Amino acid sequence: MNICSGMWLITRGCEIMLEFKNVSFKYEEDPDFIIKNLNFNVDKGEFISIVGPSGCGKSTVFRLICKLEKAFEGDIILKDKNINDLKGYIGYMPQNDLLIPWRTILQNVYLPLEVKGENLKEAQVQAEKMLKNFGLEKYKNKYPKDLSGGMRQRASFARTLLTGAEVLLLDEPFSALDAITRVSMQEWLIDKWLALDKTILFITHDVEEALFLSTKIFVTSETPIRKFKEIEVPLNYPRTRSMIDTTPILKVKEELIKELKRGVKL
Numbered sequence: 001m002n003i004c005s006g007m008w009l010i011t012r013g014c015e016i017m018l019e020f021k022n023v024s025f026k027y028e029e030d031p032d033f034i035i036k037n038l039n040f041n042v043d044k045g046e047f048i049s050i051v052g053p054s055g056c057g058k059s060t061v062f063r064l065i066c067k068l069e070k071a072f073e074g075d076i077i078l079k080d081k082n083i084n085d086l087k088g089y090i091g092y093m094p095q096n097d098l099l100i101p102w103r104t105i106l107q108n109v110y111l112p113l114e115v116k117g118e119n120l121k122e123a124q125v126q127a128e129k130m131l132k133n134f135g136l137e138k139y140k141n142k143y144p145k146d147l148s149g150g151m152r153q154r155a156s157f158a159r160t161l162l163t164g165a166e167v168l169l170l171d172e173p174f175s176a177l178d179a180i181t182r183v184s185m186q187e188w189l190i191d192k193w194l195a196l197d198k199t200i201l202f203i204t205h206d207v208e209e210a211l212f213l214s215t216k217i218f219v220t221s222e223t224p225i226r227k228f229k230e231i232e233v234p235l236n237y238p239r240t241r242s243m244i245d246t247t248p249i250l251k252v253k254e255e256l257i258k259e260l261k262r263g264v265k266l
């Protein structure tokens with residue numbers, strides 16, 4: 001694994017995976033910019049959480065990365081290539097990601113391969129392998145409604161992984177889960193991230209979730225987003241919950257909350 005942030009300097013000469021270069025964006029019908037001259041880099045193998053108040057433009061950042069929206073100005077670069085010249089480079093799990101209700105879990109999970117036009121039998125084999133790895137093989141012929149919230153999120157993540165993309169965008173994947181399931185899913189996600197060589201960008205409004213998961217946290221508190229304050233999390237992996245309550249991390253948490261509060265208007 002190639003993690004470049006903070007204490008995690010395992011490999012030197014880090015590779016930049018994703019770059020925003022002076023990116024600006026506004027929705028057509030809206031007079032105001034949501035993103036203005038935004039620059040940031042994400043190194044290969046990092047786990048970045050983006051934290052900010054609701055409505056500030058976090059999901060819009062993801063929509064730009066996967067070309068659901070087009071930047072008004074600036075460039076988004078993935079491994080030295082402009083995303084305008086790329087296809088199938090991102091695994092995106094949107095905020096309201098729902099598995100398709102009339103497809104079985106297996107059929108949902110192999111969907112990205114089906115869309116790519118891959119051999120259906122081969123796609124099924126890959127999806128089955130993934131479901132087994134995620135402890136969902138017993139549910140492969142069930143429908144989304146038959147699964148718990150945590151299981152559905154695992155199935156969605158499996159589907160996202162089957163895109164084969166190196167960069168995964170996860171938009172508040174655990175926000176609808178109950179507290180206990182959420183904690184288990186966070187631990188599960190870190191296990192998967194440590195096992196797979198992926199770069200993850202993860203949106204959350206939960207500061208503790210960001211601290212537990214991330215190598216680095218990008219905080220923003222205002223719209224338009226002009227800059228992310230980048231805060232490294234000085235913790236090793238595997239992590240335990242108690243590590244979050246140690247003095248250095250509590251200091252980082254304070255810094256995060258202070259930054260978030262800057263944009264709050266009561």
Ligand SMILES: Nc1ncnc2c1ncn2[C@@H]1O[C@H](COP(=O)(O)OP(=O)(O)O)[C@@H](O)[C@H]1O
Nearest residue numbers: 027030034052053054055056057058059060061
């Ligand atoms: N498709 C859209 N068309 C117009 N405005 C939008 C659209 N999607 C989001 N917005 C607006 O853009 C702003 C940022 O939204 P979003 O990126 O979803 O914020 P966040 O994910 O931080 O909650 C909000 O004011 C929202 O109402």
Ligand SMILES: [Mg+2]
Nearest residue numbers: 058059060095
């Ligand atoms: Mg959002």
